[in-house]
Amino acid sequence: MQSSGTDRSRRLLTAAAGALLAALMALVLIIGFRLATRIRDNVATLRRASLLQAYPSELSQQLTALRERLGTLEYTGGVQQELSDSVAGVNRDLTALEHRRGLDPTLLGTAEQLWRAYGPVLAPVLAYAGEPYSDTDFGSSLSVSGKMYYTQVRRAELFAQSHAPALHRQLTALTAALQKRTSNAAARLRLLLSAGVLAVLLLGGAAAYLQLARSRGERAAQAAEEQTRDILHTVREGLFLLDADYRIGSVWSQALNHLFGREDFAGLPFEELLRDKVSPATLATAMKYIKLLWGERAHENLIKSINPLGQLEVTLDNGRGGKETRYLQFNFHRVLGAKGVKHVLCTVADITSNVMLTRELHEAQESAHAQLDMMVGMLQSDPLQVGGFLDAAAAGLKHINAILKEPARSHAEFSKKLAGLARELHAIKGEASALNLMSIAQRVHHLEDMVESLKGKSELDGNDFLPLVLKLDELLAHLRAVREMIGRLGALQAPASAPADTLSSPVLRPVGAEELAATLQNLARKLAEDHGKPFTLSLEGLTEVPAQYLGALKDCLIQMLRNAAVHGIEPDTVRRAGSKSATGQVRAQFQRQADGFELVFEDDGAGLSPEALKQAAVRKQLLTAEQAAELDDRAALALIFKPGFSTRTEVSLDAGRGTGMDLVAKAIYGLGGRIGVSTHPGRFTRFKIALPVPRETAVA
Amino acid sequence: MSTDNARERRPVRLLIVDDSNIVRRRIERSQQFDDLQVVGTAANGIEALELARRTDPDLVTMDLTMPQMDGIECITQLVKFKPTVRILVISALADKATAVEAMECGANGFLNKPFSDRQLNEAIAELMA
Secondary structure: OOOHHHHHHHHHHHHHHHHHHHHHHHHHHHHHHHHHHHHHHHHHHHHHHHHHHHHHHHHHHHHHHHHHHHHOOOOOHHHHHHHHHHHHHHHHHHHHHHOOOOOOHHHHHHHHHHHHHHHHHHHHHHHOOOOOEEEEOOEEEEOHHHHHHHHHHHHHHHHHHHHHHHHHHHHHHHHHHHHHHHHHHHHHHHHHHHHHHHHHHHHHHHHHHHHHHHHHHHHHHHHHHHHHHHHHHHOOOEEEEEOOOOEEEEEEOHHHHHHHOOOOOOOOEHHHHHOOOOOHHHHHHHHHHHHHHHOOOOOHHHOHHHOOOOOEEEEEEOOOOOEEEEEEEEEEEEEEEOOEEEEEEEEEEEOHHHHHHHHHHHHHHHHHHHHHHHHHHHHHOOHHHHHHHHHHHHHHHHHHHHHHHOOOOOHHHHHHHHHHHHHHHHHHHHHHHHOOOHHHHHHHHHHHHHHHHHHOOOOOOHHHHHHHHHHHHHHHHHHHHHHHHHHHHHHHHOOOOOOHHHHHOOOOOOOOHHHHHHHHHHHHHHHHHHHOOOEEEEEEOHHHOOHHHHHHHHHHHHHHHHHHHHHHOOOHHHHHHOOOOOOEEEEEEEEEEOOEEEEEEEEOOOOOOHHHHHHHHHHOOOOOHHHHHHOOHHHHHHHHHOOOOOOOOOOOOOOOOOOHHHHHHHHHHHOOOEEEEEEEOOOEEEEEEEEEOOOHHHOO | OHHHHHHHOOOEEEEEEOOOHHHHHHHHHHOOOOOEEEEEEEOOHHHHHHHHHHHOOOEEEEOOOOOOOOHHHHHHHHHHHOOOOEEEEEEOOOOHHHHHHHHHOOOOEEEEOOOOHHHHHHHHHHHHO
């Protein structure tokens, strides 16, 4: 590509040499043709001149022959005719020569003069038409006219004999001059042809040299092209250029084919390449990002950190008929030309192993932190509470085992199993994080991840659950370890105040109202800290909660508190911007009513948007768009009690599994109660739970 | 000769915009350029625009989430009023769409919070070049 300039001049040079060669050839041919024509003419003239040369002596001989015949009285007619022919010949040839260009005029003139002198003496001879002989009985003799004729012939003979050499010489000189001219022309032609051949050879050599140089250039270009091809075949990143219309260029690296499982990249719009791999929002941001590179303001190096395709999770064929999740990194670089940005070079790298490594490191770090957190958490929390949690968790895991053992065949049965597992796990996670037992919460979260991924599968069988069982065993072992540690800590904390055996082996017992309040306050503090959203939790009337309801309400309150912290309360910057107090308020009020109890739980956060809930429900495929459009606001709000619903797309430890309010609703219905929600966008979300008076039989 | 040099080396005028006092001081202290002069610090967009009119900065470091007038609005107006100004967004924003929007509005670069001294100085050097 870089040699295109010299390539072009070389081609021009070759063309010029060719044209010069053709012109020279034409010139040589034209001049040669003219020379050849002249030579041909000269040769014709020469032939005539050499014929002419013979005439003077011929004339002499003919005149002598005529005289001798007259002497011997022989027939003279034939000889006279020959003589006449010769004279006519000389006249003809001389006239012909007069018309020839380039003959030396003096030579010709002298010859003509000499010839003209013949005229008077030859004329009477030629003109004679009488009978030269007279026949008598004594024989024949010359007649009178014959005698005169004889005298005229004799005179002419003598004249011819004396003049012939001069005329002959003159004609010979003429011939020689002609010969010289002809041979000169021939020499010139030879010279011209030699020069022409030489020039042709020279030009031909030059053309051959240029051609050689060109083919050498072509070979170099070919070699360069081959190297480029090798690079594109071997490089492990996907490489291609984008033009100003964001279309892929005609050249790309082989790796791109493997990364995207297609080969039709030429001219493909970049948007099309990613359409089914990226969310529309990310894609839109990515297109805007690429557009920045075509602009002048953004510095390429300084916008790398906001590349929306810096780490893209995609599902690819693993080459064995299955699918796998990979992480791709897109990088964009300006390619500058003379007039600014010419292309944008895009590189695509598979960074899955990097991502996994980073994740493992992060997880290891997290778990190390969590262990420490747990130690600290356990030191801070009441060993009895932790013990209560451990017993509840053990019971929950037993339930989970039971669910796992339930036989299932149809997809619906498997789905039901998975929903049950998700609910149980979520409850355990909630309590664990309320008690700051992050190592446990994390393990349960991991299990939830596994359940979640199973939910996404279209076909399930018993084997799919095996990894879950293994993880559950791990969790059980961990719980045992925690229980042991609690026992030791308990012994450390209060070795003297109480008998060691009761404290070191906590037993399941009903949760008290004060314990519940402390748990909730702890959780609130932790949530505020984790999410960077300061808020206060006020609790009223919890002492009124009947003992039968304490366990269930605790689960519900934990869940609602988490929801309030994650979804409801806004970050303080947002709150300040909306002229709210920077610190959020969350309130739970339990009170006795005429026909039972009422629990009001409210936060002064962002509130719920019926539209957003509808959209989320459609996205989760809980509703079709048509069904959603028909819902009024009240029905839209009720969507949050639907199983599998969550407005958050990113799953975190605290919320976003979508089983949160489902769990609450289920628990409330289980107690024979009702739950309702009201909200005002930007101001509050309020849940009202009505519970009946507990049945006496429920008290065990 | 010496006056020529002095004119050529007019110090680059830096305006720091961030609602956090700590971040403002951090930026002020960690820049390591002899020919960079901090001409003002602002805690929100409105203040930033006022200061920019008065101090005519060449370079602005800009937070995005600020009270009263946010960074994006401020960038838009700043570029309108002084198209040659170079703007480095310094933000902890995780949302890339907003970051890209800031660039679309005319910012020249983006630096993630938290940042190291080296990152800050490299970014400033790139923008001063």
